[in-house]
Amino acid sequence: MPEPSTQVSYSRPVPEAGGAAQAAPEVVDAVFDIADLNFWYGANRALRDVSLRIGRQEITALIGPSGCGKTTFLRCLNRMNDLLPDTRIEGRLDFDGEPLYRPGVQAIEIRRRIGMVFQKPNPFPKSIYDNVAIAPKVNGMKVNLDDLVEESLSRAALWNEVKDKLKQSAFSLSGGQQQRLCIARTIAVKPEVILMDEPCSALDPLATIRIEELMTELKSDYTIVIVTHNMQQAARVSDRTAFFTVEDHPEGRSGVLVESGPTHKIFTAPSDQRTDDYITGRFG
Amino acid sequence: MSLKRRLTDRIFWVVCGVAFLLIAAPSISVLVSVFHQAVPALGWQLFSHRTNAKATGLQNAILGSLILLGGVLVVAGSVGVAAGIYLAEYATGRTEKLLRFFSEILAGMPSIVIGYIAYLTLVVQFHWGYSLLAAVIALSALVLPYIVKTTEVALRQVPTAIREAGAGLGMPRTATLTRMLLPTALPGIVSGLIVALAISTGELAPLLFTAGFTDTNPKLQLLHQQVPYLTNVIYTDISLPGSRAHATAAAAGLLSLLLLVILITAGRLVARRARRQTARMSL
Ligand SMILES: Nc1ncnc2c1ncn2[C@@H]1O[C@H](COP(=O)(O)OP(=O)(O)OP(=O)(O)O)[C@@H](O)[C@H]1O
Ligand SMILES: [Mg+2]
Numbered sequence: 377m378p379e380p381s382t383q384v385s386y387s388r389p390v391p392e393a394g395g396a397a398q399a400a401p402e403v404v405d406a407v408f409d410i411a412d413l414n415f416w417y418g419a420n421r422a423l424r425d426v427s428l429r430i431g432r433q434e435i436t437a438l439i440g441p442s443g444c445g446k447t448t449f450l451r452c453l454n455r456m457n458d459l460l461p462d463t464r465i466e467g468r469l470d471f472d473g474e475p476l477y478r479p480g481v482q483a484i485e486i487r488r489r490i491g492m493v494f495q496k497p498n499p500f501p502k503s504i505y506d507n508v509a510i511a512p513k514v515n516g517m518k519v520n521l522d523d524l525v526e527e528s529l530s531r532a533a534l535w536n537e538v539k540d541k542l543k544q545s546a547f548s549l550s551g552g553q554q555q556r557l558c559i560a561r562t563i564a565v566k567p568e569v570i571l572m573d574e575p576c577s578a579l580d581p582l583a584t585i586r587i588e589e590l591m592t593e594l595k596s597d598y599t600i601v602i603v604t605h606n607m608q609q610a611a612r613v614s615d616r617t618a619f620f621t622v623e624d625h626p627e628g629r630s631g632v633l634v635e636s637g638p639t640h641k642i643f644t645a646p647s648d649q650r651t652d653d654y655i656t657g658r659f660g
Numbered sequence: 661m662s663l664k665r666r667l668t669d670r671i672f673w674v675v676c677g678v679a680f681l682l683i684a685a686p687s688i689s690v691l692v693s694v695f696h697q698a699v700p701a702l703g704w705q706l707f708s709h710r711t712n713a714k715a716t717g718l719q720n721a722i723l724g725s726l727i728l729l730g731g732v733l734v735v736a737g738s739v740g741v742a743a744g745i746y747l748a749e750y751a752t753g754r755t756e757k758l759l760r761f762f763s764e765i766l767a768g769m770p771s772i773v774i775g776y777i778a779y780l781t782l783v784v785q786f787h788w789g790y791s792l793l794a795a796v797i798a799l800s801a802l803v804l805p806y807i808v809k810t811t812e813v814a815l816r817q818v819p820t821a822i823r824e825a826g827a828g829l830g831m832p833r834t835a836t837l838t839r840m841l842l843p844t845a846l847p848g849i850v851s852g853l854i855v856a857l858a859i860s861t862g863e864l865a866p867l868l869f870t871a872g873f874t875d876t877n878p879k880l881q882l883l884h885q886q887v888p889y890l891t892n893v894i895y896t897d898i899s900l901p902g903s904r905a906h907a908t909a910a911a912a913g914l915l916s917l918l919l920l921v922i923l924i925t926a927g928r929l930v931a932r933r934a935r936r937q938t939a940r941m942s943l
Contacts, residue, residue: 459827461752488830498821501844510839511829558825565829 399615399638403429407569407599408453413467415448415457422448424630425467428618435591435600437610437639440620441654445631446603447495449620450571453601454490455483472568488515491567495574497554499546499561504529504538507546507557508564515565524564532560533590552583559590570594572602576609588613607655610639617642619651691917698914701907706915711893712875716908718915724878724888725861725919728871731796732803732860737853740804744811744849749837767805771865774801779869790872793882795889798866803856810852814845847931854927861919864891890916 408430415423423445430436438446451457452465455476469476476486499507508525517524525542529535534556538549546557555575562570572591576584584606591600591613604610610617618636622629634648646652701716709717747759766774778798788794818841826836842849872886873896879885890912897909 454828456824456827459824484827484830484832486830487828492824492828494821494824494828496821498819498825500822500825500840502840511826511831514831514835514839515829561825561829 399431399434399640401638401641403431403434403616405432406430407432407472409468409470409473411468413449413452413469414465415445415452416464417448417460418462420628421625421630423452424623424625424632426620426631426633428633428636430599430601431616432599433595433597434615435595435602435613437614437617438601438603438620439605439607439610439617439654440631440634441622442605443629443631444620444622446620447573448631450492450573450601450603453569453571454487454492456487456492458483488565489567490569490571491562491565493555493558493562493570493572493575495577497551497558497578499549499554499557502546503543504546504549504557505542508561511561511565517566528560528564529557531563531590531594532556533586533593534560550583552579552586555579555583555587556590559587563594567598569599569601572600574603574605577605584609607643607657611643614639619646619648619654621650621654694910694913694917698907698910700903701911702914706911710875710877711888711908716904716911718890718893718908718912720875720877720888721890721893721912722915724871725890725916727792727878727880728795728799728867728887728889729857729860731792732799733853733857735796736800736804736807736856739800740807740852740856741811741849743804744808744852745815745837745842747808748812748815749833749841763805763808766801767809771802771863774798775866775869778866783870789884790870790886791883792871792878792880792885792887795867795871795887798870799860799863802863802866803859806856806859807852810855811845811849814848814852815841817848818844850930851927854923854930858920858923861916861923862891864895867892868895890919 406429408428410429411427413423413426414421426445426449438449440446448457452469453471453476457463457465465477471486471490474481500510502510505525508528509521512519512524513521526535526539529538534553537553538544538557541548546554549557555578559570559575576587579587588609591602594600602610602614615638616636617639619634619642620631621634623632634650635642635646642651643655646655652658703716705715706718707722708719709715710720711717743759743763747756751759775798778794778801782788782794782797783790822840822844823836826840827833867887867889871889871892873888873892874886875888878887893912894909894916897905897912900906
């Protein structure tokens with residue numbers, strides 16, 4: 377494909393051939409089936425008519441400019457927004473074929489099945505061991521905690537670094553290690569889905585690579601949804617990409633989903649001009 | 661460094677020094693003068709004898725004050741911490757507004773009014789008489805708002821990230837509260853309790869109407885039994901004629917101050933220990 381001669385300075389991140397290029401054009405097996413989802417903070421409509429299917433055991437990247445509602449959307453997926461007063465959600469959000477917001481569905485149960493890793497590493501003010509063990513213990517999982525801690529830390533590629541200091545404070549770890557600890561803590565609950573909100577934004581490139589490798593490795597067992605501002609990262613790790621943006625409407629600004637599809641398609645041949653502008657860095 | 665900056669620096673330090681003296685001087689002078697007046701009464705008999713016409717003993721008042729403090733810790737401590745937790749973590753809408761409203765009213769109420777209300781209701785209406793329970797409730801009502809406030813503030817200062825982490829792992833809210841939030845907030849809560857006890861130590865007004873006084877040692881009987889306490893000795897003996905009474909009053913004051921110092925030190929130690937524990941962070 378010839379480069380557009382007038383815009384040679386813009387670069388287009390190219391998905392790696394490894395995982396990303398192989399995603400089918402449409403999601404076949406959807407874990408989340410979302411249609412016409414709307415979300416309000418008070419009177420402010422943060423999400424407008426978002427429709428998206430999220431595939432099982434795929435990595436879905438949510439990208440878009442700041443304030444377009446990526447975090448809001450992500451937090452709808454495990455009912456984290458329930459914690460905020462004066463918010464409202466409308467539309468269809470099915471998880472495993474069941475409405476997630478059906479009365480009678482316990483948000484706590486949902487969050488055990490759909491784990492979350494936050495933008496800033498947020499370990500508990502406890503030991504490394506306890507950070508991983510406490511939720512399984514409190515949630516009454518019938519397992520050997522020592523084994524579970526080792527297994528989870530190993531999967532999060534942290535075991536070798538911390539196996540000799542499990543009783544030390546989680547705060548004695550570096551930022552990247554803390555984030556991997558938070559991932560280990562999430563895995564320990566044995567969720568089906570892991571939601572990650574810019575998990576690498578506080579990390580250096582090396583730690584970022586470790587976490588990206590980790591995601592690829594976890595993909596065989598988990599469905600992963602990741603919010604990222606890093607186009608390269610989305611291109612590197614994700615199978616599918618959903619591009620959100622902000623639209624002005626008579627009653628205010630709202631986040632909308634512009635398009636979604638296999639990452640290689642979104643990054644090489646997007647069907648919407650706004651996606652192309654954003655990905656190539658022409659976004660104003 | 662420019663001359664101007666050096667000058668501002670100097671002025672700043674002078675202002676700080678003056679401020680320090682303004683704060684430190686009154687407490688030091690009070691301490692010195694109380695000690696000076698108490699000297700004739702100082703001795704082991706303060707602890708071994710009861711207050712009566714013959715001896716300058718304070719045994720009964722000391723015991724009574726300690727029992728009152730214990731009662732306040734139990735009553736105001738449990739109610740106040742519970743209300744603080746409720747306000748910080750659970751209350752919403754009208755219940756929250758109502759609770760805050762009453763807490764503020766209580767906080768703004770003069771202690772003498774609290775004492776008088778307790779007198780009218782508990783002592784007279786309920787026929788409890790001057791009694792331990794009436795006194796403890798009146799004192800507790802006085803310090804309750806402090807405990808509620810400090811508990812709530814201490815909990816609110818725990819980062820939201822910790823709450824979200826707990827929620828994100830599907831932990832029940834109570835588990836996150838008891839295992840993460842309360843341990844982290846403990847130093848703040850403890851120092852609130854200490855302040856409450858310190859205030860109680862120095863209070864007189866709510867007790868005048870509710871506790872009464874006796875020359876005998878206090879019994880752990882809730883109703884119909886008067887309770888002696890230190891601030892009452894200060895208040896009564898200072899207006900009696902005779903140097904011995906005055907010395908006794910000063911000694912009672914000195915003991916109150918001593919109790920205060922002990923409380924503050926204990927509070928610091930507990931808070932520091934709690935903080936170290938949180939830092940060590942074992943389950
Ligand atoms: N707790 C909240 N209360 C009220 N409004 C909120 C809240 N959180 C987010 N918003 C608003 O909702 C809109 C979307 O915010 P959101 O955090 O979802 O964006 P984002 O795409 O994650 O942005 P960023 O890339 O900067 O993280 C913004 O206009 C924001 O101001
Ligand atoms: Mg965000």
